Amino acid sequence: MADDDHTPISAQQARQLFADWRDAQAVVLAVSGGPDSLALMWLAARWRKALRRGPQILVITVDHGLRPEAAREARDVKRHAAELGLPHRTLRWRGDKPTTGLPAAARDARYQLLARAARAAGASHILTAHTQDDQAETLLMRMSRGSGIAGLAAMARQTERHGVIIARPLLEVSKARLVATLAKAGLDFVSDPSNVDPRYARPRWRSLIAAFAEEGLDARNLARLSARLARANAALDVVTDGAERFLALRDHDPARPGFEASAFAALPAEVQVRLLLRTIDRVGHEGPAELGKVETLVAEIDRAAAENAKSPSKIALKRTLAGALITLGRDRLRIEPAPPRRGSRR
Template structure:
C-alpha cells in the first residue's frame, strides 16, 4: 500500500483493507458523520459493489444526544448511505447522562448500541473507522497512564466486545488520506467541535503529538511502535500459555486425582514452581486467573503487581518450618497462599452495610 499521507485511498487498496471480511453474511459500519467514518462508509460500499457476492452492509449512526446538531447529522449519514446503496439505522443513547466522564460513558454506550444493532441485523462484526492517528493517540494516552505492554500495544485489528467482533480496517491509514479520499469523491462530512475542545483528553494529546513530531514522534512512528509492542505482546502471551501448561503438567505428576477434580472451580499453582517463572509471565498468569474467577471486572495492573510482590515475598521468605500464608481479594477474586499452593477462586459476596 502507498504511504503517501496526501493520497486518496484507491479501490485496489480498499479491496485489501476489507478482504478479511468478504465471506461474512453481514457487516455493521459505525458511521458518525465525521471524515473517518464517512470514508469508511464510502470505501466499504465501493468494495462491496465490486464483489459478485459479499456481505450485506448496515451503516449505524449512534446519536448520543449531546449536541443539538446530532440528529441532523444522523439524517445526513442516512441520506449518504442510501445514495451508496447501504441500509442505515440510527441508534439513540437515551436516559440520563453522567455529569463527569462523559467521553468514556458515551463510548461505552456507543459500543453497546452498535453491538445491539449487529445482533439485530444478523452481523457478527462491527467495523469502526479508527485510523493510524487514533492508534498513535491511544498509545500516548496509555503510556502517560503507566500501562503495561499489553496496553501499549494499543488497538488490535480485531477485538471482541459485547458479544460481537470490533474490526478496524483503517488502522494503517492516516486521517489525512481519508480526507483526501472524500475530497476526490466530492463527499462532505461533519467536523465535530468536541474533537477540538481541549477540555477533553484526546484533543490535548493531539497537540502533544504535534509537538513531538519535530523530534520524530509523529503519528506514523508512534503507530509503528504500537505495532511492534503488539508483536511483543503476542509473543509473551504464547509464553504464558506454555507456562500454564508447564504448571498443569507439574501438578499432574505430583498430585493425586482427587486433588485435581476442582480445577474448573478455581486456578491453583504450586507456589515454588510459580515463583521461578519470569515476573511478566507470573503477572499475566495471575491476571488471567483473576479475570476468569473474579466478578468485579478486570483487575487494575498496579494492584495486581502489588499482589504479585506480596505473593513472591511470602513464598521466598521464611524457612521450611515456617508456614507461608497469604489471603487477599482483588477484582472479586480471592487469592490465597497456603500449604505451598496459590489458589485463585471467586471471592464471597461483599456484605452490605447494616447487614
C-alpha cells in the same frame, strides 16, 4: 501501507483493506458524517460494488442528542448513503446524560445501540473508522495511565463487544489519507467540535502529537510501536498458557487450588504477573484485578518466599485481592475464592 500520508486510497488498496470481511453475510458501517467515517462508507461501497458476491451493508448513524446539529448531520449521511446505494438508519441515545465521564458513556451507549441493530440485521461485524491517528492517541493516553503491555497494544483490528465483532479496517491508514480520498471523490464532511474540545482528554493528546512529531514521534511511529507491543503481548500470552499447563502437569492432585510454589517462583516475572492475574480473575468474585495491585502482590510473594526459605513457616503470606484469597505456604501458592466480606451479600 507505505504510500505518502496524503495519497488518496486507490480501489486496489480498498480491496485489501476490506478483504477480511468478504465472506460475511452482512456488516454494519458506523458513520457519523465526519471525514473518517464518511471515507469508510465511500470506500466500503466502492469495494462492495466491485464484488460479484459479498456482504450486505447497512449504514448506521448514532445521534447522541448532545448537539443540535447532530440530526442534520445524520440526514446528510443518509443522503450520501443513498447516493452510494446503501440503506441507512439513525439511532438515538435517549434518556438523561451523565455530567461526568460523558465521552466514555456516549461511547458505550453508541456500541450498545450499534450491536443491537447489527444483531437485528443479521450482521456479524460493525466496521468503525478508527485510524492510525486514533491508535497513536490511544497509545499515549494509556501510557499516561500506566497501562501494561496489553493496554499499550491499544486497539486490535478486530475485537468482540456486545455479541458482535468490532472491526477496524482503517487502523493502519492516516486521517490525512482519508481526507485526501474524500477530496478526490468530491465529498464534503462535518467536523464534530468535541474533537477539539480541550475539556476532553483525547483532543488534548491530539494537540500534542503535532509537537511530538517534530521529534519523530509521529502517529505512524506511535502506531508502529503499538503493533509491536501487540505482537509481544500475543507471544507472552502463549508463554503464559504454556506455563499454566506446565504447572498443572506438576500437580499430583489437580483439584488443589494454586501452584507449586518453587515452580511458580522459577517463572519470569512477567509470566508470574499474567498467570496470577488470570487465576485471580478466574476464581475471584469482585471483578477483574488491577494490574498494579497484582504486580505488587507478585513482589510480596517473592519477598515472602525468600524469607520463608531462611525461616520456614506454615503460612508465609496471606492476601485478598479482587475476591480471591492468595496464600503462600511452605510448598504451595494457593489461589481460591475469598470468604465473603462481613455484611456483604452474595
